[in-house]
Amino acid sequence: MPSSTVLIIGAGPAGLTAAYEIAKQTSLTPLVVEASSQIGGLSRTEERDGNRLDIGGHRFHSNSAWVRNWWQQFIPIHAAATDQPLDHMLVQQRKSRILYAGRLFDYPLSPTPATLSQLGWTRAVGFLFSYLHACCRPRLPERHLEDFFINRFGERLYRTFFADYTEKVWGVPCSQIAADWGAERVKGISISRALLDSIIPRSDEPSLTREFWYPPRGPGQLWSRVADAITDSGGQIRLNHRLARLTLRGQRIVAAEMETPRGRQSLTCTAVFSSMPISHLVGALEAHPPESIRQQAKALPYRDFITIGLLLDKKLLDANCLVATAEDHWIYIQEPGLRLGRVQLFHNWSPHLVADADRHLWLGFEYFCAQGDDLWEQSDAELRRLAIREAEQINLFNGSALAASYPIRVPKAYPAYTGNYRHTQGLFDYLTGIENLSLIGRNGRHKYDNQDVAMLSARDEVARLVQHCRPASGKGSTQL
Ligand SMILES: Cc1cc2nc3c(=O)[nH]c(=O)nc-3n(C[C@H](O)[C@H](O)[C@H](O)COP(=O)(O)OP(=O)(O)OC[C@H]3O[C@@H](n4cnc5c(N)ncnc54)[C@H](O)[C@@H]3O)c2cc1C
Structure with a gap:
């Protein structure tokens, strides 16, 4: 392990942006450790029997030209993208509506x-x-x-x-x-x-933007390409490596320990970029932060999320059900008494998300919940039954058309601004006081941000690192 390794916790958009920029701009070696077996974090694409499921629906849009150009290095927009459509961003005109009292209203x-x-x-x-x-x-x-x-x-x-x-x-x-x-x-x-x-329509408001880009195979397609570019330029990415401990000496982190499939592994590091949830980060710090800081970190609120991929057989679908003809990317459900929050119509995001797009429609039923609550604890079969019951109640689709269902549980999908969130200034002051720690990304800063803002936070922290770098000889030996 090079002595001047920059450790990056998390292979989501923020961690990968940091690693890519460090590899490009410095002679340091970025090492990304990722707890899961996949690249992309919340912006990954999951695959089930050849169908690709986006955790969310991830619109690629940003007011930042830097971000837009950055994405385009990996998957360009091509006006006449007919030759190799899978290598180009799809340009989509957003369509989303609110289902209320059995009727669909334009959103916004x-x-x-x-x-x-x-x-x-x-x-x-x-x-x-x-x-x-x-x-x-x-x-x-x-x-x-x-x-x-x-x-x-x-x-x-x-x-x-x-x-x-x-x-x-x-x-x-x-x-x-x-x-x-x-x-x-x-x-x-x-x-x-x-x-x-x-x-006079606007184009600058992120939550309203009408046009967005989309990688044909989902957001994970872009993040996998970024991961390849990082390893091509000498960086390292280790999947199934969960950061378990960071050793503090004074105001600096000097070593890290990971849980890996082959047991615990430790390394020394000169700088750490963290996109892991702050509540876990503080729990991993040794020597222990003061009790009040640990309590604030523990009490940070989050919201968890379940998305159920639902594959519908077009031939068995009632012609008059809502999803049969809907051209929406997603539909908000504002029907009292239903637990369903939002429906993604993945086949409208990209036909390449569906293994057999001629035969199937491909939906995502989104439920917001808290780890340990009754929704979170439901078995896969119970979730399937819930989805069918609620779909039939509001005529989204008939249960007999359901060919397969794939629930995915996503912990800490949303950093929340409820409960104790207001009383955490001491916590953030404490963490920013650690000299060689950079907080980046969404859960890494406890900010309800989209990919682009998560990336910009990583870019800015890399710029800070570069400023403090004193180049020495060769790759991996830059002094910090
Ligand atoms: C339902 C939903 C819809 C969304 N829609 C959009 C959208 O339309 N457009 C958009 O731009 N953004 C959207 N987002 C937001 C987007 O997903 C996030 O902004 C982005 O993924 C944040 O990137 P990140 O790298 O900060 O964090 P994450 O994506 O959360 O990545 C963090 C990574 O750290 C890893 N990790 C955690 N703990 C450890 C540990 N101890 N050791 C090692 N690794 C660890 C995690 O496994 C994860 O891979 C949406 C999010 C959700 C939940």
Whole structure:
């Protein structure tokens, strides 16, 4: 092991971006350790009987030209991508809707005549008055997400279209979620913006972007190519290596220990980039951080997630069911009493995600949950039955068309801004005080970020590392 190894924890977008940039910009050796057997983190592509399942649906879009160019090095956009379509990004026009009271409404909600007539004029006028009331008497300061939504949509629209889904995602009422979440994720959405957008559409708001790119074989296709480029340039990636311990001497990490299929392995390292969840990172630090810091880390809130890949036989599908003709990429489910949060229509993201696209439709049923709760603990067979029951209840598809189901449980899918999140400044101050530790990525910084922001955090930390580097002779011997 070279003495100036830079250890990178996690082979998700942040870890791989850091490794690639370190290999490109310095003579240090990046070593990525990844707990799972796969590249890509949350942005991986899982494969089941030849069908590719995206944990999410991962839209590739970014306001950062750096990120867009970076992606294109690995999978370019090609205007006439007919010769080798699998080597080029698909360019998709986003289509997503909200299912409410058995009807599909455009997302984001827009005050078009079609929407208004679907809602019914009486209800629409009620929404308008409720919105005007919110404009005249805004809830300030915004104490929580409920205030944030009501100020932008009015109480009635919020309760009809946002409250249920958002509470499903986070597992608590919006009045217990920090308003920061809205500021980070839906800052550009409001009734006044929707009215303006129906006249002059915008392209700069990440949560609304209409166009996105998509690797034909799912997001993992891109991250596998990045992984190959890292190893080609001398970096190392070790799968099934779980970071278990980091030894601190003073304010520096000097050694790391991993659990591997061949037992524990240790190494010395000069710098560490971590994209692992902060709660686990703090648990791995020795000497132990002060008790108050450990308690803050333990109490960091997360939300977990189950996605069930559902393969439907087109021939057996009722012609009048919703997914038979839907062109959406995903549909939000805002139907009271259902646990289903969102439905991905993977066959509309890319036909190459489906092993036999002529014969099958390929869906992802998304359920938000907490590790250990009743949903998380359901067996695969129970999850399949739940999916069928709920699909039939809202006429998404008929259960007799289901050819196969593949549940995937995803722990810590969402860093949450609930509960103790507000009381963690001491924790972040403590971690940033460790001189050679860089926190990167989504769970690595406890930020509800998309891939592009996770990558940018890695880029910026590599820039900091490069600034502190004093080049010596040859690869792997740069002094830090
Ligand atoms: C449902 C869903 C939908 C999404 N949709 C989009 C979208 O449309 N567009 C978009 O850009 N982004 C989307 N995202 C966000 C995107 O997935 C993340 O921003 C991105 O994956 C974060 O990258 P990361 O490297 O920070 O973390 P991760 O992807 O979480 O990677 C971290 C890696 O660290 C590994 N690890 C953890 N602990 C250890 C340990 N002790 N030792 C070694 N390795 C460890 C994990 O196994 C994992 O591989 C979505 C996410 C979800 C959950």
